[in-house]
Amino acid sequence: MKPLNFSRFLIALSLSLTLVLGGCAQPPGETGAEPIPAVPAEVSAPEAPAEVEAIAQEESVKGGSLNTFFPGSEGDFERVFVQEKTGFSQAKLKENGEELGLLSINDLANNPKAIEKFKRSDKELMGYPLVTVGKTQTALLVGDRYQVKVKSNSEAFTPEDREVWLQKFNLTGLESLEN
Amino acid sequence: MAKKVITELVDELDPGGLTVGILRGLDFVAPGEWVNITNFDRMISTVTGESDEDLIEQVRDRALELYKDESEGYQRAIWMYQTVDNAASALGTAAMANKIGQDTFLSFLSNVTPKPEKAQSIDLALKVVVEILAFCQVNGIPGDSIGDFLKALGEYGGEAKIRMAALVCLDGLIPLGPNFIKGVGSFLSEMSPKQLEENQAFRSLKNFIPGGDPTEKLEFVGRGFSSVSGWMNNLIDSEGLTQRKVMDNIHGFIEIADDKLDYVGAFLDMSTNYYYHTGVQTTAKRLIDRAFAEI
Numbered sequence: 294m295k296p297l298n299f300s301r302f303l304i305a306l307s308l309s310l311t312l313v314l315g316g317c318a319q320p321p322g323e324t325g326a327e328p329i330p331a332v333p334a335e336v337s338a339p340e341a342p343a344e345v346e347a348i349a350q351e352e353s354v355k356g357g358s359l360n361t362f363f364p365g366s367e368g369d370f371e372r373v374f375v376q377e378k379t380g381f382s383q384a385k386l387k388e389n390g391e392e393l394g395l396l397s398i399n400d401l402a403n404n405p406k407a408i409e410k411f412k413r414s415d416k417e418l419m420g421y422p423l424v425t426v427g428k429t430q431t432a433l434l435v436g437d438r439y440q441v442k443v444k445s446n447s448e449a450f451t452p453e454d455r456e457v458w459l460q461k462f463n464l465t466g467l468e469s470l471e472n
Numbered sequence: 473m474a475k476k477v478i479t480e481l482v483d484e485l486d487p488g489g490l491t492v493g494i495l496r497g498l499d500f501v502a503p504g505e506w507v508n509i510t511n512f513d514r515m516i517s518t519v520t521g522e523s524d525e526d527l528i529e530q531v532r533d534r535a536l537e538l539y540k541d542e543s544e545g546y547q548r549a550i551w552m553y554q555t556v557d558n559a560a561s562a563l564g565t566a567a568m569a570n571k572i573g574q575d576t577f578l579s580f581l582s583n584v585t586p587k588p589e590k591a592q593s594i595d596l597a598l599k600v601v602v603e604i605l606a607f608c609q610v611n612g613i614p615g616d617s618i619g620d621f622l623k624a625l626g627e628y629g630g631e632a633k634i635r636m637a638a639l640v641c642l643d644g645l646i647p648l649g650p651n652f653i654k655g656v657g658s659f660l661s662e663m664s665p666k667q668l669e670e671n672q673a674f675r676s677l678k679n680f681i682p683g684g685d686p687t688e689k690l691e692f693v694g695r696g697f698s699s700v701s702g703w704m705n706n707l708i709d710s711e712g713l714t715q716r717k718v719m720d721n722i723h724g725f726i727e728i729a730d731d732k733l734d735y736v737g738a739f740l741d742m743s744t745n746y747y748y749h750t751g752v753q754t755t756a757k758r759l760i761d762r763a764f765a766e767i
């Protein structure tokens with residue numbers, strides 16, 4: 294990219310200041326010109342969101358109540374929670390500080406579309422329907438409601454490893470979780 | 473104006489330009505970690521490691537559903553990044569668009585002044601606070617949870633690390649000098665809530681800053697800045713960051729006379745939007761992580 298000449302910038306800025314300040318001095322309507330927007334349209338953000346606490350979806354459990362069913366840290370493996378939203382909790386799985394993948398539990402009470410893929414699967418793990426999603430995820434459906442997923446972020450973390458880690462969740466505990 | 477959805481916000485990010493050029497100049501802080509992704513589907517592919525179009529479509533649809541729900545916090549996080557980085561003002565944009573350079577206009581230079589040190593100090597502290605608040609919004613952590621944020625800060629990578637490095641370099645070192653951490657800390661401890669109220673970004677953000685009254689909110693701003701001071705000091709020490717080193721690294725993008733260094737901060741403030749740019753990328757990536765886990 295061509296370097297920006299700083300003295301040119303200052304000159305251009307001076308001009309712009311003059312234009313803007315000059316523009317401000319004119320009462321609206323006299324010039325017929327469009328007012329200069331405070332923020333360019335291309336970076337316009339949403340309006341200030343309402344100052345409300347998260348509206349809990351009636352049928353979904355709180356993310357925090359899912360945390361207790363995750364595998365804990367053990368040996369060289371460390372579990373670090375990263376997201377906790379209504380009906381969803383996610384943790385990183387690390388080995389000796391290197392990220393292997395992501396662990397998650399997701400309440401499908403408000404997301405029935407995600408249940409469909411389990412109905413098409415004839416595989417099971419520990420008695421729960423099992424599916425592979427893409428190349429990187431393995432998922433279980435627990436209690437016809439909770440989706441437990443393990444995702445590989447590293448090739449060293451294989452599909453077999455994902456099944457091992459799925460079994461480390463407290464699946465029977467999760468199955469009995471109610472609102 | 474209709475609210476833009478997350479796919480549009482990512483797709484509209486600048487693939488080049490001054491903001492991106494300067495961030496690339498700071499790449500030495502996190503070599504090769506930041507890739508400027510400005511296409512939502514490509515971001516899905518990068519984050520998920522998947523290339524199947526049907527799968528990418530499912531993730532995109534779920535991400536849009538989640539983003540649409542204001543209570544999920546993703547919209548609010550992006551609004552916060554935008555609000556505190558309202559730098560790409562009409563002035564800066566007009567200045568960048570103009571290529572006028574006749575010497576006869578040099579007399580206008582007296583109209584340009586660097587931002588006062590106090591105003592810059594407040595801006596820097598508010599950017600730190602927004603990083604904490606946006607992190608909490610995106611990850612679903614209570615807004616006053618500085619401890620959780622600090623744990624995550626140590627693991628920041630990619631665009632998030634570049635954003636924080638740029639904060640130290642462009643909003644700290646360059647405009648305020650090598651002792652900016654101590655200086656801003658002292659300033660915050662001495663300032664009055666009324667002074668804080670005079671800042672436009674604070675007035676926009678104050679309802680989201682923890683604290684029952686202006687005094688408590690000011691206390692949170694001070695505590696937030698102080699909590700990140702150690703991380704900033706470590707970055708400066710480990711990278712040997714100085715004004716000279718930063719300027720040398722972004723020199724390819726701006727030609728600056730040594731005696732104009734105090735104008736550089738004001739210039740960058742007006743002509744770049746690195747906080748918003750990388751903030752959108754961070755928020756979108758976390759949203760994609762979640763959407764992929766939920767399909």
